[in-house]
Amino acid sequence: MLRRLSLLALGVLATLASARPAVAQYRAHASYARQPGYAFELEPHLVAGLANPPGPGVDQGGGAGLRGSIVVSRDGFIPTVNDSLAIGFGMDALHYRGAYGDYFGTCVSRAPGPAGTSICTDVDTPGGPRNYLFVPLVLQWNFWLTDRWSAFVEPGLDLYFTAHHGGVTPALGIGGRFQLNDVVSLIFRLGWPTATIGISFLL
């Protein structure tokens, strides 16, 4: 099921990205007045996992990460709206604290001990504290609302890695930017599996 979802999401991303040239031609002379002229967005940020992550982790988590977004079209999907598209990718590291009551796990590593004993040396405990590494790949659909404010929707995928587990999960974020100047913005996004707040550099 997860694999099918992942393939479907990848297909949607690829389709959306490849569909842009025709629309771009149609709107070749559209006004980009509110869009800053940038090709790449670099975004260091703090990260929060506000709900249970995919895989064995539970509860909330926090950490830091970096996101990069490459502009693929200054025209979005809606001809009458000042929108644009970018492909976002990055890396987020989070620590989830876990929750009480889920102490019991499975033995995932053993070593031979004295007198023929086999000693468990590593226990994987669902619900316990865990470190996660997320690698997001998203389509960033931007809406340039005013000279300073912009909003975006980010459907995509997150690869995740944690001890003894890993996988891919659908991801969705909704966020906004407030431009301090032509280059620097405050940026935040709410979503799952992660929410962020940070600084954006439009380069």
Next chain:
Amino acid sequence: MTFLGIPSGLLLLALAAVAGVSCRGDGGCPRGELCECSDGTDCYLGCGDGDGCDQSCHNTVNCGAVCGDGCSQTCHDTTACTTDCGDDCHVDCHSNNSCGAFCGARCDYACSNVTTCGVRVGPASVVTCTQVSNCTVECNGPCRVQCAGVDNCDVTCLDGTLPLTCGGNELACGSC
């Protein structure tokens, strides 16, 4: 009200998203509280805080506890019970078919009413075997091993020296 042109409500919402993660005080198997597993087939316990866990496992087929430093572990009425612990651990393994352990420095390991007890301990450790058929201890540094009611008390000093007989059913690596 605005801050740098940002509506304050929106700013607070975004900050709460990040700050919220530090408002939870819970964790996995917590330091200092009894973490107990019993009944069923397998019980394997980790230590959410890494160190300082108090772990208890009993009345199962297999038990395994893994912990860092300063942990306390009890295991009884199982078929096979194992322990992997760091330094300064206290372990009580009794009334089992077999007990096995890796234990660090200053380990206090008690094994009683067990068929096979196989333990590897760090420096300055004390191992006590009582009413055990086969008590096999490997000492990685100075240690003392007391055997009472033991059919086979086998102590190996991993530095290659022979264990010393100290009297009173006590063997030692290093000095008595």
